[in-house]
Amino acid sequence: MHVTFSEADLAFQEEVRTFFRDEYPDEIREAVSSGEELPREMQIRWQKILFEKGWAGINWPTEHGGTGWTPVQKYIYAREEGNANAPVIVPFGLNMVGPVIYTFGSEAQKNRFLPDILASNTWWCQGYSEPGAGSDLASLKTKGDLVGDHWVVNGTKTWTTLGQFADWIFCLVRTTSDVARRQEGISFLLIDMKSPGVTVKPIILLDGTHEVNEIHFDNVEVPVENLVGEEGKGWTYGKVLLQHERTNSANTFRSEYRLRKLREQAATSVRGAPPLADDKNFMRRLAAVEVELKGLEYTELRTLAAVSSGKAPGPESSFLKIKGTEIQQAIDTLYMDAAGYYALPYRADPSVGEGTETLTALRYFNFRKATIYAGSNEIQKNIIAKHVLGL
Amino acid sequence: MDFSLNEIQAMLADSVDKFIQNEYDFDTRQAYAESDTGFSADVWSTFAELGWTAVPFAEDDGGLDGGPADIMVLMQQLARGLVVEPYLANVILAGGILRRAANAEQKERWLQPMIAGELHATLAFNEPQARYRLTSVATTATRDGDDWILNGCKGVVLNGGTADLLIIPARTSGNADDERGITLFGVAADSDGLTCNAYATYDGQRAAEVILDGVCVEDRAVLGEVDDGFADLDATIDEATLAVCAEAVGIMQVLKDKTVEYSKDRSQFGVPIGSFQELQHRMVDMLMACEQAQSLLLWAVMANASGSEESKRAVSSIKYLVSTAGRSLGEDAIQIHGGMGVTWELDVAHYFKRLTAIGTMFGDADWHLDKLASASH
Ligand SMILES: Cc1cc2nc3c(=O)[nH]c(=O)nc-3n(C[C@H](O)[C@H](O)[C@H](O)COP(=O)(O)OP(=O)(O)OC[C@H]3O[C@@H](n4cnc5c(N)ncnc54)[C@H](O)[C@@H]3O)c2cc1C
DSSP: OOOOHHHHHHHHHHHHHHHHHHHHHHHHHHHTTOOSSOHHHHHHHHHHHHHHHHHHHHTSSSGGGGOOOOOHHHHHHHHHHHHOOOOOOIIIIIIIIIIHHHSOHHHHHHHHHHHHHHHSOEEEEEEBBBBBSSSSSGOOOOEEEEEETTEEEEEEEEEOGGGGGGGGEEEEEEOOOSSTTTTTTTEEEEEEETTTTTTEEEETTTTOOOOEOOOOOOOOEGGGGEEESSTHHHHHHHHHHHHHHHHTTTTHHHHHHHHHHHHHHHHHSSSTTTOOOGGGHHHHHHHHHHHHHHHHHHHHHHHHHHHHTOOOOOOOHHHHHHHHHHHHHHHHHHHHHGGGGGOSSSSSOGGOHHHHHHHHHHHHHHHHGGTTTTOOHHHHHHHHHISOOOO | OOOOHHHHHHHHHHHHHHHHHHHHHHHHHHHHSSSSSSSSSSHHHHHHTGGGTTTTTTTGGGGOOHHHHHHHHHHHHHHTTTTOOOOOIIIIIIHHHHHOOHHHHHIIIHHHHOOOOOSOEEEEOOOOTTTTTTTTOOOEEEEEETTTEEEEEEEETTTTTGGEEEEEEEEEEEEEOOSSTTEEEEETTTTTTTEEEEEBBSSSOEEEEEEEEEEEEEEGGGESSSTTTTHHHHHHHHHHHHHHHHHHHHHHHHHHHHOOOOOOOOTTTTEEEGGGHHHHHHHHHOOOOOOHHHHHHHHHHHHHHTTTTTTHHHHHHHHHHHHHHHHHHHHHHHTTTGGGGGSSSSSSHHHHHHHHHHHHTTSSSHHHHHHHSSSOO
């Protein structure tokens, strides 16, 4: 039993560390630590830096320009990325539709879409959920009818994250309604957001941000060559992708970074108040979250060890999602509580002083979403109960 | 034993309820919250006309002679409309000080116009370094002939931006954090040397950072005795704590009701989500939290009204419950609403935000639990 890295892994760690130290632009670094949403341009600029370095397709196979990293290397990378507080990669292209296309897509689709995804030339969004189909995704109603060489798509997708910036959307669409199981007859379509009949309506979240959208499809014509894999098999492809989404949502190292920062903050006096480090109640709560996080980190390592020895990630990804998001929210709560009255101002205001303090509550509110999206935590528990416990 | 409302309280509850039903729907509230001042001057006049601004004051001062129970009834009803008009700042906070400490001339100058809805006032009880310590008063007032010169900062002053009158606790003697040596001053907002940076708070309300840079006031600005303001300040904050707890209990009930209703309407997997046992149990927890909160609130209000020695303990108890159970109730309400719960469009998120703000106000859960842990029973 050991968790030491090989010489090669340590050398890799050094390389990654150096990269984040030297090539992570100060301007973007400052924007991320301000706590405000990262502007689209900076997001793309950062992803292009990763692309230039050859590190955009972390999970991608080398034949498609991916890193081909071992699970341990991915782990090391994630840790350094978290330590550097680097921007969160917009997952829809690189982590979601990319893997679906290189796994299930045609050669033509691979050639057409993958290079632009890898280089962050195109912005993608995810069109799964609908007003009537959230947790029960298989009840989706957006419909595709084959007319000549086009799928004609009608319906409404919702909660589409950053859809306002997207060039493309990947959608689950019902193409056959006469099926034995509702999961059948759903297809995976790639839709150009500039197609006539697509309209994007903003949904404002409780913290006032425009992060998600409702997207309407009114007789949108989608060329047949934009169907991924087989007609009616989209659910299977989509599920592969969801498991990725769940493992990614553990965010262990970002949580570690935030807890470390909070400890640093607690040791200092903010606005002349006594340091929070003197407040035993607060520090005990902080320590309790650190314990949980350490547990999660080792659970992730155990999953990693299993994956390294050839086992596929299964329902355990649900565990990582639940714990990871609970810890994120616990940290958000600590930050907000640390700010006391200064969590109240709605926007960072120079006259109020510490801008980051005033954003703590907004983050706390915004990240209530973490236990709702990517399959709510209740749904994850249902999955574990059924598939792990056999209940 | 009788926990029912008396006739006047029932009338008060009824009139606030009618007002919210008829004139204060959620969209209206949002429009007021987003207006320049953050509330409606017309609505405020209505509050004054209906006598709501007069509730806790003596009849001789133009008040209705109401007590903590009446305020509880009123706040619990106002909560249902998420009312943004500055009732807490004017009537409870500034009013609490004026009622206790103002002399006849000051009452005529400040309290009566406030009750009439013609003058806005607030109490700047907090300083940037204070966290929740009321005694942390670093703002100073020094003698200058017959006048006083005030210097310092006040933080997150509720409705500071629209107040005509700011009540400023300032240190006239003693050390930082001493109870003794705090004096209360009534300071006009347009005084030379006073700067007020107003901003919106996340719960749809307004606050301000106030800087006093050599502000000169006459001796008649002193409310009560020099050096002796703490007792009035402390008693006022206890009352204000009860008032926001009453508001919080009202909000908790609304959130519980709305969540239960939503869970019956929203279907997934072909059944209402309210049929899932996991969610049912959480909604039962919400109900139990509401009942516990309502009970502690009544205890605290009665203890406070009778001036019993349990009063402080009762106030900290209900505040602790509101900060903890209120938080988890609010979080569950959002969670059970799914994606809808985190939208600006739905009122649920706004109730949750106000409940969160109240959780912090006048001391968070840790603060009050500490008080309870160290209090001798
Ligand atoms: C900020 C945000 C961003 C999102 N981004 C995207 C995106 O980019 N693309 C996309 O396709 N979707 C996205 N989603 C949608 C997300 O996946 C759904 O919100 C989620 O699946 C829950 O669906 P719902 O909101 O309809 O809630 P519902 O399914 O109506 O659930 C309501 C409540 O009921 C509970 N519940 C439901 N079924 C059960 C059950 N069987 N047992 C116990 N409890 C149950 C849920 O856990 C929840 O608490 C996003 C959502 C949010 C909030």
